[in-house]
Amino acid sequence: MTTTSDLGDLDAWRALPAVQQPEWDDPEEVRAVTAELAKAPPLVFAGECDQLKERLAEVARGEAFVLQGGDCAETFAGSTADAVRNKLKTLLQMAVVLTYAGSVPVVKIGRMAGQFAKPRSKPVEVRDGVTLPSYRGDAVNGAEFTPEARRSDPRRLLQAYHCSAVTLNLCRAFTKGGYADLRQVHAWNQDFVASSPAGQRYERLAGEIDRALAFMKACGADPEEFHSVEFYSSHEALLLEYERALTRIDSRTGLPYDVSAHFLWIGERTRALDGAHVEFASRIRNPIGVKLGPTTTPDDALALIERLNPDGEPGRLTFITRMGAGRIREVLPPLVEKVSQSGGPVVWMCDPMHGNTFEAPSGHKTRRFDDVLDEVAGFFEVHRSLGTHPGGIHIEFTGDDVTECVGGGQEIVEEDLHQRYETACDPRLNRSQSLDLAFIVAEMYRG
Ligand code: PEP
Numbered sequence: 001m002t003t004t005s006d007l008g009d010l011d012a013w014r015a016l017p018a019v020q021q022p023e024w025d026d027p028e029e030v031r032a033v034t035a036e037l038a039k040a041p042p043l044v045f046a047g048e049c050d051q052l053k054e055r056l057a058e059v060a061r062g063e064a065f066v067l068q069g070g071d072c073a074e075t076f077a078g079s080t081a082d083a084v085r086n087k088l089k090t091l092l093q094m095a096v097v098l099t100y101a102g103s104v105p106v107v108k109i110g111r112m113a114g115q116f117a118k119p120r121s122k123p124v125e126v127r128d129g130v131t132l133p134s135y136r137g138d139a140v141n142g143a144e145f146t147p148e149a150r151r152s153d154p155r156r157l158l159q160a161y162h163c164s165a166v167t168l169n170l171c172r173a174f175t176k177g178g179y180a181d182l183r184q185v186h187a188w189n190q191d192f193v194a195s196s197p198a199g200q201r202y203e204r205l206a207g208e209i210d211r212a213l214a215f216m217k218a219c220g221a222d223p224e225e226f227h228s229v230e231f232y233s234s235h236e237a238l239l240l241e242y243e244r245a246l247t248r249i250d251s252r253t254g255l256p257y258d259v260s261a262h263f264l265w266i267g268e269r270t271r272a273l274d275g276a277h278v279e280f281a282s283r284i285r286n287p288i289g290v291k292l293g294p295t296t297t298p299d300d301a302l303a304l305i306e307r308l309n310p311d312g313e314p315g316r317l318t319f320i321t322r323m324g325a326g327r328i329r330e331v332l333p334p335l336v337e338k339v340s341q342s343g344g345p346v347v348w349m350c351d352p353m354h355g356n357t358f359e360a361p362s363g364h365k366t367r368r369f370d371d372v373l374d375e376v377a378g379f380f381e382v383h384r385s386l387g388t389h390p391g392g393i394h395i396e397f398t399g400d401d402v403t404e405c406v407g408g409g410q411e412i413v414e415e416d417l418h419q420r421y422e423t424a425c426d427p428r429l430n431r432s433q434s435l436d437l438a439f440i441v442a443e444m445y446r447g
Pocket residue numbers: 072119236266267268269291322354426
């Protein structure tokens with residue numbers, strides 16, 4: 001049963017410091033918008049969040065692997081059928097490579113259908129002597145460098161909700177409506193094969209899958225799992241007004257769930273133990289993640305477990321480490337050791353993107369494919385040496401053929417970055433680099 005005090009607790013974050021929140025001009029407008037969001041239908045169901053929690057519990061036990069990925073920042077303009085299909089297709093291809101070549105069930109989570117808000121290292125941006133507020137994601141303001149675009153507009157929260165609904169609807173249709181059927185493994189690759197070594201390598205693997213499917217069918221086996229895919233949505237729980245407005249009491253259990261996405265994570269910049277974000281996340285029953293950067297101490301990790309998963313519920317808490325390729329082998333072991341000793345079940349995921357960003361001479365923010373690989377390799381080494389489970393990867397990628405990260409099979413160099421540099425925030429792996437990564441991670445997983 002829910003009491004008013006449970007509901008009141010959902011607002012306890014309001015009394016705490018909330019960093020990285022937009023400065024809205026008109027509190028009245030924020031109230032009107034959140035009132036509207038509070039009446040809006042849920043984007044996901046509590047039961048689906050519980051199902052994902054069970055899947056993540058399997059990962060924590062070492063029985064499955066998570067693949068989480070998508071744009072650094074989704075945009076409203078990018079919420080189109082083509083863009084969503086291309087991302088999903090890439091995610092499905094990566095998952096199939098990991099499942100087949102790594103022989104492990106893969107839990108698929110998109111950084112999709114809600115990833116519209118960004119924490120920023122500086123509140124303002126200066127260009128040619130002009131200072132304007134930083135772009136904080138389409139849910140807050142526009143990327144264009146004009147005073148009008150950069151004004152925080154609460155009505156954008158409504159548009160974020162609607163774009164999330166549209167995107168999630170497409171994802172549900174693509175994953176349940178036949179497109180994700182394993183017999184489509186070749187079709188996902190069609191526009192890709194000839195031009196790319198990763199596409200060709202994938203095509204060979206798809207051929208093997210075909211033969212395996214034909215064999216199983218001949219034996220009389222045609223399980224339901226081959227015909228559709230379980231797909232989950234996720235984003236950073238950054239804008240607390242938005243997340244609070246989309247929190248509902250589940251009629252089955254009387255417990256609160258944030259129905260804006262299945263999985264929510266707390267970013268590296270907002271994970272303060274006594275801050276508003278951790279407080280809010282401690283109240284909702286979704287599976288949640290916390291990003292851990294290289295300054296995290298083992299005691300920080302234990303305190304986060306105590307705040308966010310005091311009952312040790314399996315699948316509830318995921319630590320997403322983002323240490324940087326040069327640091328992971330030194331900073332991850334003490335964290336993993338102390339957490340293992342405490343006995344709290346956590347999923348360990350590796351975000352090999354955010355610790356490896358640098359600026360190219362051209363001014364483009366970029367990442368080296370080899371650094372990404374090296375961080376993942378370090379992640380596997382550390383977990384293998386401690387006997388813990390390397391549970392998954394969290395990446396920024398897109399289904400399009402962009403030039404934002406350097407290296408990979410296509411050997412993109414810094415001078416190429418300007419060709420198709422389209423990200424609204426951090427540099428993403430393109431489709432070919434994503435597939436390259438999946439093949440290599442599958443090999444690492446098998447050991
Ligand atoms: C992100 O995931 O885009 C991000 C900002 O990550 P972090 O919080 O790890 O810096």
